[in-house]
Every structure is written in C-alpha cells, then in structure tokens.
Amino acid sequence: MTPENTAVVDLLAAQQEQILREWLAEVATTGRSAGGAAGAKAEAEALLNALHDDLRAGAEASKTDAPAWARTHAVLEALSAARAAQGASAGETSHFVLALKKPMFTGLQQRLASHPALLWSAVMAVSTLVDGLAQWTASTYQRSREEVIARQQEELLELSTPVVKLWDGVLAVPMIGTLDSNRTQIVMESLLQRIVETGSELAIIDITGVPTVDTLVAQHLLKTVTAIRLMGADCIISGIRPQIAQTIVHLGVDLEGVTTKATLADALALAFKRSGLVVARAKTA
C-alpha cells in the first residue's frame, strides 16, 4: 500500500463520523438531494465503509474499474439504481459522490498539515478516486435508466398488439401507432399463432389507429396478408381512412387481391355474410 493510501485509510478509520457529517452537510447545501436524509445517510455510511475496506485490501485509487473495488461498486450500483428509480437526474447522482471530496480534503489537511508532500499526493489520490467513482456511478446510473426504457419499450410493444376474437372463427387486430418491422413481425406472429389455436378462418386487421401508411408499412401489411393466406385463412384490412386511401394510390402500392373495408363494422358484416350468418332485429320496438 502506498503511503498516501495508508493516509487515506487512517483518515477514514479515525474520522468517519466527522467526514460523514460534513459530507451530508455538503450534499444538503450544494445539492438538490433526492430521497430522504435518512436514506442518504445510510447510503453514505455504506459507501464510506466499502471505501475503507477496499482501500485497506489494496485497491488502487487510480484504477476505479478494477475488480478490487467490488464492494464499493456494489454500493454505488445499489445507490444509482435507487436514484434512477426515484427519478433523480444523472447530475444529482454523481454530485452525491463528488461531494465527498471536500470533507476528505479537509480531513487530510488537518491530519497531514506537517507533511506537505504526503498531503499533496494524498489529495491527488483522493481526487482521482472520487472522480473515478463519480464517473462510474454516472455510467451505472445511465445503464439502469436505459434498462428501464428498454423494458418499457418491450411492454409497450406487447401491449399495443392484442389479437381479439370478434366472433366464432373471426379474429381482429386493432393496430395502433406507427408500424415498423419490429411491430409488424410481432403482430404477424401473434396473429398467426392465434389463427392456429382457434382455427379461425378470417382475420381482420384494423388500421384505424395507424397515423400514416408509406410503402414500407404497406409492404409489411401485404406480407402479413400473404402469410395468413398461406396458412389457409383469409384476411380483411379495415379502417382505411380517406387520406390513407389517397396515399396508397399515389404511392402506387398494389393492394389488389386484398379485401379492404372502410370500417371494422363493414369487415364484420362481410365476415358474417361469408359464414352465412344473418343479423336481425329480434322485435321492432
């Protein structure tokens, strides 16, 4: 262990209470601290303990990515995950770690006033260390935020593509939002799967909720229709708004061979007609 590391370890061992107090005061005065004071205190205490243990075990201040910092990393990971969940910004999260600098410097200054050379190198070591840890925290924080976003995207994808049974042998998919390859793939798969499960002979794809149709979207739709036909079922596309009908014609997309209807009700009426069902009013009022 280098002399400056020894100095830092001694400082952490001897004056943890004082550093903790000053640190929290620093966070409170300069930061927009998220979370309760009790939570911050527990986090700070855990971090100081982990720092002390890792430094004692010989972790190097200049290599904060090294596995020797495992304990500190675990604490920081929990901290940034908690902050991400609370909705704190990346700045607030790294500020929390950076605020440790000042009390550490003060502590070192008090202990090593008579050894200027050692004081200087210890201050440098602490500065590098805290910077590295803050950076590590920020990137971990960002990673956990990205995980949240990815999970939400996935959930949205599944939520937005329900396959509903309209009638015996008639399935419908109300499409909502912009169609891209990813979503069309999921719609296609879940629709085909449901066709097999239910033995439905007719599927209605309703695109009322699709804002725009370009050539790519049209191509995706045609692929779905072809796949449904290959399986031996039939497909109707409904909910085509006037604007979209114009776009399709202007783009020169060939929807020949695909049954299209203006509304879902029209499509259902056609489905009834094909299966020989008649809807009648029970009694005239």
Next chain:
Amino acid sequence: MDRIPILRMGEYLLVTIQVDMHDQLALTLQDDLTAAVQRVGAKGVLIDISALEMVDSFIGRMIANLSRMSRILDARTVVVGMRPAVAITLVELGLSLAGVDTALDVERGMRRLRASVEESGASIVDLDD
C-alpha cells in the same frame, strides 16, 4: 431410401409430409405424386404440411410446383396446416405461392377440395375397378 407415402381416398390423393424435407425427398415426391395423379386419374390432391417445421426456398418452390403440376394433370390441390413459422419464412423468402389453394386443417381442406372439384364440373366416376 425414404419415401413420402401417397394415400388414395376415392378420387382424392392424400400426401402427409411428416418429416423435414430434404431436396432429394422432395424430388422423389414430385415424381411419385405426378405419376400417382396420372395413374389414378385423381381429381384432387390434399397436401398436409402440418408437421413440416422448416422450409427453404427450394421446398417452398417445390410445394408451389406440386400444386401447379397437379393442376396441369387436372387435379385440384389444397395445401393444409401450414405452421405460422413456415408461413412467415416463405413470405420473407418472397414466395407467396400464388395460385396455391390453402386451408387451415385437413377437414377444411377436404371440404374446399370437394367444392372446387364440383365447381370445375368434374364428373365423379367410380375408380374402384
């Protein structure tokens, strides 16, 4: 060598593909089926591919070709029970199998076959000689 059995049900032929196709098997089936249609004078062919899990462009084209060849020999063809994954693969390969009749299962396929044979006005003859 492996062969795919071709069953005869009256004036219809039933082909059930139970194994994953390889190219030679497909070519043999093509020979066997066309010969059988000709020999029996079949009016309809039902190809059940519900056990087929993997297709490539060759097998996809082969299925389309079987249907067209039977059509030339005056037999209607219905392909039944295609799995979703197979359908998606064929579409992604750009094979839409235009002109091939499809149905969800064997029962619906038979119904469809009868309907299209009747529609084409083929006379039902006694094949049990």
